[in-house]
Amino acid sequence: MLKCADLTERFQHADTRLTKVEALAEGAVKPPGIVEAMPAHCVVSGAMEERTSPVDGKRYAISFEMRLPTAWNGRFFYQANGGLDGFVTPAYGDTLGGGPRSNALQRGFAVISSDAGHALERNVPGIGGGTFGIDPQARLNYGYQAVAKLTPMAHALIARYYGRPADTSYLVGTSNGGRHGFVAAARDTGRYDGIAVVTPGWRLPRAALAQVWGAQQFAKAAPIDAKTGRPDLKASISAADMALVSARVLAHCDALDGLVDGIVADTIACQRQFDIQRDVPTCAAAAPNDGCLSTAQKTALAAVFAGPTLRDGRAVYAPLAWDAGLRGTDWRTWKLEHSVGPRDAVAMAYVFSTPPASPTVVSGQGTTLQDFALGLDVERGIGIVDAVAAPYTESAMQFMTPPDAQRMASFVARGAKLLVAHGVADPVFSALDSVNWYEAFRAHHGASTERTTRLYLVPGMNHSRGGIATDQFDLLTPLVAWVERGEAPQALIATARGPGSNLPNPELPANWSAQRTRLLCPFPQVARYRGQGDGELAANFHCVAP
Template structure:
């Protein structure tokens, strides 16, 4: 296989970068439930059990409060003062949910907040610890998830506070049903999806809490990932008094950019024609080869994960097939090298050659590309797959199209997004930036009110580049000062983990304990242990993650499956996000309000 110098946009980005240069279960009594703490045992790859005690972060023990009225009485609670005329409770019934062998009874309240925000609030009948958590939705939302399902309560791996019914939880479809395009041209439904839906659902949930238990919640939280991460940051920016603590995972905060030029480039970069009329170039079989080569070049710990992909300068051309090769099954063709380089590197400005995007999928994320940046099925030698049907990124752009570009001077297409024109951002994406984006770095009101924010992102995310979360965190530091940001925010980057979970990394993590302990006991998060489990749920490996920019480093002694044998290491990459066309959206701004007035 031939080796050559870096090529195209990816090469320029790489050359520029080079030049710049817990888990465990605590005791739960009949009247007190605490959050998870550090410590526990791990079944290692060798079959032995080792103690992985790290940081203890136990939330305040609060007295359990039981229901003061019958669940059915909540059906008569008036919520029209929150959602307006037509808002109502549609049902209030008791049901049970079983998690890890524990059965919890809930008063499930469903309703609608006008015009069409369907919501559900799950109120524990006899296990409530005076805490409330709003749960974010993903994608473009459009469906009402079961608020009693622990699958919706992400980032709470093995946490009794969550699993044994300590929280009142709430979900919403954000004001529309399905992911069709009709709602994206409705002014009110645009606002409900952008910012209003979660806020009014939270107000309704708090009113129901007061009615059901005879008292208000003591602490309020928001937990979300992907668009739920955007919703989390939107709350901190628009409604800083709604929540005491927020966990925002892989936030689609840069909504305008994410669902147009970012996903759009994934389509054209992997197209035989360079636009949406072509077939895919890269398929799962060749992506597997690419990933194997990346891991061989970049993995820096015994578990084969990449601590910080930004520090690796792997070039896809290193596995390019020799000129004239007849068997290309074990190497990448020139077209495949170009496609991979474009996916990594992103577009560049035609006049300056500067990157047009702050980040693309990072090295090590390839294993998660099928179905997003590439077709989920098929082979390089098989039947060609059109990018419009085989690449999910195309569907994402199509679903959000009207919501993003309403108000633009003209309506571009996925092929005319201005990938090489820096003016595109200000001309086409600025109109709805003030509505949809959650990139305002000034969280002064949230911070001064005592709010705590945990950001996290999987470094192998195939949908949203971790570089955007890093860019937002840096913007917060630039705006508020690092010392102030350190008082109320932490960011964790998890090696090998895909979008909101999955991937080859250790995706089981409990950040709920961290945020509750920080809010309730002022115990600022330090290291957090992540876990890998097999299909039976047995823990097979553990390792810590540290607040950014530190990375976990294996000590060189003991079982590398065991978190106890890792320590905090110095950052591997110190280059801050350079200026790029979208930087204009990461500065303070007054958010746009539209539609009906929203109660505070």
């Protein structure tokens, strides 16, 4: 094993430059929510493929950070970023779920994180950091190539530092990081032994288009802002309105699992059981009152949950799932703010459109991101995410999505393992899209599906974490046990993050136990109450076929 400082002179890899190497003592860093001391480790920062774009004239590189623990367990962990990437998060190895109590580095993994080939320009007025999409190569790196390029470099750095290669390799991520996981499995990038993802945005361009279209539906129910002359989306559906819908969902679906407990465990049955037009009272007046929604609000919500369709009847994206967690703050934030701001709108304008929009079009000088989002026709949107035009040699659907996702042929043939978890009240990437993927995967692979993958739905959880949910769970431990010892995972234990937990969830109902536990069952099984015992404990539930 080398000394940390020796890596600067003694590690070389094609088109790679180490920019900083630093040894940190035990306890030198303290990630939020992690109580136990972080181990002594070597931090390596670097850059691959430094270049100047011939298209936009900007400087690009695949920047990365690796953390190499002194007490290494022989494992490699790729920490995939969310959002538009564009930032190097500390390579601690997030184990996913809400408020994890430990991380991969603490457990002895060597961890890498990266910006996927671009740095977000957060100081660009009005348009955020999506303009990297003007550069064709930056698009490809973001989509799939950065992972493919960084993985062999990381393995080489591990072998040089420790004097031997890693025994096993894992890739873990949520949201766009979950998409990275699906893409790595489908392309068999890096030949990972195990991949764990939460909230996988595996059809991200279409999901972004559905988000923008959803904002258009809310705009129809929104008052006009007197200052801007534009729809005030935040006023279209209030937090109280969503709490009302959540309560009506619970009234019709809570007891389906055998216990009225504020959780809708039988997601699929609830979609058949609940109808917003029938089950939520309509206000007699045009303006909504307590205990009812206006006709315009119900129409908007019904459309958003059903999702957009094209003129020929084809669905653009999967419908959203009715669930009690839709009253979570995260739900309204994504639907009424991010959809027309520097997330979905900017991604559609620059990263997923071919050709990309001009920065002057949605810069806030005349036409804003909200104008772009509210004016984007869904038929045109499908065209631009499927389009190819020089110098953009791959469409957004080609470089962003996993090819042949229902097969993942090489990954499956090698016996690699994939764990997927998805919050049912995710406002961005539909949990039903993950269900559709899993059912198509199972239709192709049959009984062998059980040897390769598991899907876990997390009732009440919003985007990646939070919401009205038991959202603290661990995918890494069962994944390692499956890969290395052949112990196939069954039900997982999920815990609520009430007062006194390492990272409390302020949205949990007051009548929940602070440490409520629930079973997360492998889909299509559903957690049902056994009929006796403390309803706050997972031990009194079991997984049954629907």
